[in-house]
Amino acid sequence: MTRWFEDVVIDEVHELGHHRFTQAEIIRFAQAYDPQYYQVDPGQAAYSHFGGIVASGWHTAAVGHRLMVDALFAQEERLRRLGQEPGVSGPSPGGSQIAFSAPVRPGDTISYRLSVYSKRRSNSIAGWGLLFNRMVATNQRGEEVYLSEFVGFSKLRDYRMPWRRKLLHALTQAPLIGTWLKGRT
Amino acid sequence: MTRWFEDVVIDEVHELGHHRFTQAEIIRFAQAYDPQYYQVDPGQAAYSHFGGIVASGWHTAAVGHRLMVDALFAQEERLRRLGQEPGVSGPSPGGSQIAFSAPVRPGDTISYRLSVYSKRRSNSIAGWGLLFNRMVATNQRGEEVYLSEFVGFSKLRDYRMPWRRKLLHALTQAPLIGTWLKGRT
Numbered sequence: 311m312t313r314w315f316e317d318v319v320i321d322e323v324h325e326l327g328h329h330r331f332t333q334a335e336i337i338r339f340a341q342a343y344d345p346q347y348y349q350v351d352p353g354q355a356a357y358s359h360f361g362g363i364v365a366s367g368w369h370t371a372a373v374g375h376r377l378m379v380d381a382l383f384a385q386e387e388r389l390r391r392l393g394q395e396p397g398v399s400g401p402s403p404g405g406s407q408i409a410f411s412a413p414v415r416p417g418d419t420i421s422y423r424l425s426v427y428s429k430r431r432s433n434s435i436a437g438w439g440l441l442f443n444r445m446v447a448t449n450q451r452g453e454e455v456y457l458s459e460f461v462g463f464s465k466l467r468d469y470r471m472p473w474r475r476k477l478l479h480a481l482t483q484a485p486l487i488g489t490w491l492k493g494r495t
Numbered sequence: 496m497t498r499w500f501e502d503v504v505i506d507e508v509h510e511l512g513h514h515r516f517t518q519a520e521i522i523r524f525a526q527a528y529d530p531q532y533y534q535v536d537p538g539q540a541a542y543s544h545f546g547g548i549v550a551s552g553w554h555t556a557a558v559g560h561r562l563m564v565d566a567l568f569a570q571e572e573r574l575r576r577l578g579q580e581p582g583v584s585g586p587s588p589g590g591s592q593i594a595f596s597a598p599v600r601p602g603d604t605i606s607y608r609l610s611v612y613s614k615r616r617s618n619s620i621a622g623w624g625l626l627f628n629r630m631v632a633t634n635q636r637g638e639e640v641y642l643s644e645f646v647g648f649s650k651l652r653d654y655r656m657p658w659r660r661k662l663l664h665a666l667t668q669a670p671l672i673g674t675w676l677k678g679r680t
Binding site: 342343344345346348359360366367368371372373375376379400401402403404405406407408409410411457 | 527528529530531533544545551552553556557558560561564585586587588589590591592593594595596642645
């Protein structure tokens with residue numbers, strides 16, 4: 311999120327845009343990362359329980375991630391143009407759910423949505439919070455094809471370093487004490 | 496798994512092989528699906544909290560999936576050469592955990608391992624079981640960089656269709672009764 315942790319609104323829905331999956335692209339991704347016959351061979355795929363070629367679940371996930379990153383960049387630029395300082399997002403330690411709810415087929419247009427269903431301050435990293443994100447993707451008929459729940463770090467805008475930590479931080483800058491302290495914290 | 500559901504041994508570890516992540520490959524994947532500066536720009540990445548370029552978590556996941564598919568194909572071929580009929584695996588409805596435990600950096604060699612930590616017969620699809628797979632990846636120093644828990648369908652070898660279902664199946668083959676029954680099952 312390009313909002314500061316404090317400003318993130320729970321359950322607000324962010325449209326991330328859509329992507330049309332072509333057969334060529336589905337096959338290209340699958341040949342690299344998931345070459346199962348119902349994802350790379352249209353002839354054989356016709357005899358699978360899918361009845362035709364489908365996208366690898368990892369492909370559906372990766373495309374959604376790309377749309378999210380693009381949306382964050384665009385929002386960041388928009389805020390800067392308005393003279394505002396955008397929030398800072400960090401990397402993701404992982405996720406708690408991922409569902410390939412229905413097949414994605416060549417020609418399908420998949421729309422992705424993001425919302426934050428929960429947030430809290432990080433226990434391990436001072437000055438940062440955790441956002442619990444939910445991404446949902448639907449096809450052109452409104453059927454859910456993908457859902458994931460992922461954690462992401464987000465910087466606190468209003469964070470003030472406590473004086474104990476400030477002191478510790480200042481001490482770590484001193485060469486000898488710093489080396490000794492870093493071994494202990 | 497290319498073993499039949501009944502033959503899958505809980506917690507048996509399957510080595511899936513390893514992959515060396517080059518900087519060019521890391522940047523190529525990230526440019527397509529996850530173009531954040533610490534994954535595409537070595538110069539800027541030096542100033543990130545990673546201190547250098549790292550692989551997208553989706554890249555680490557996709558490479559592990561590819562190694563798994565390759566290992567399954569190889570095992571299948573080996574069984575056929577031995578005159579045995581390999582088991583049949585189906586697609587994955589999703590996962591319950593995914594952790595990007597530590598960064599993957601250019602030059603890292605990542606080893607992937609798969610085990611099945613639980614299994615049960617499917618409640619919704621007759622003749623199939625569910626395997627609860629855990630994939631763990633470690634770098635050349637033995638540090639865990641990735642862990643995922645994913646469900647996969649696996650065919651039952653010893654499945655006999657119950658007579659009620661056989662009768663229903665036979666009836667669905669008759670044109671008019673079939674249409675009527677399919678609306679109800």
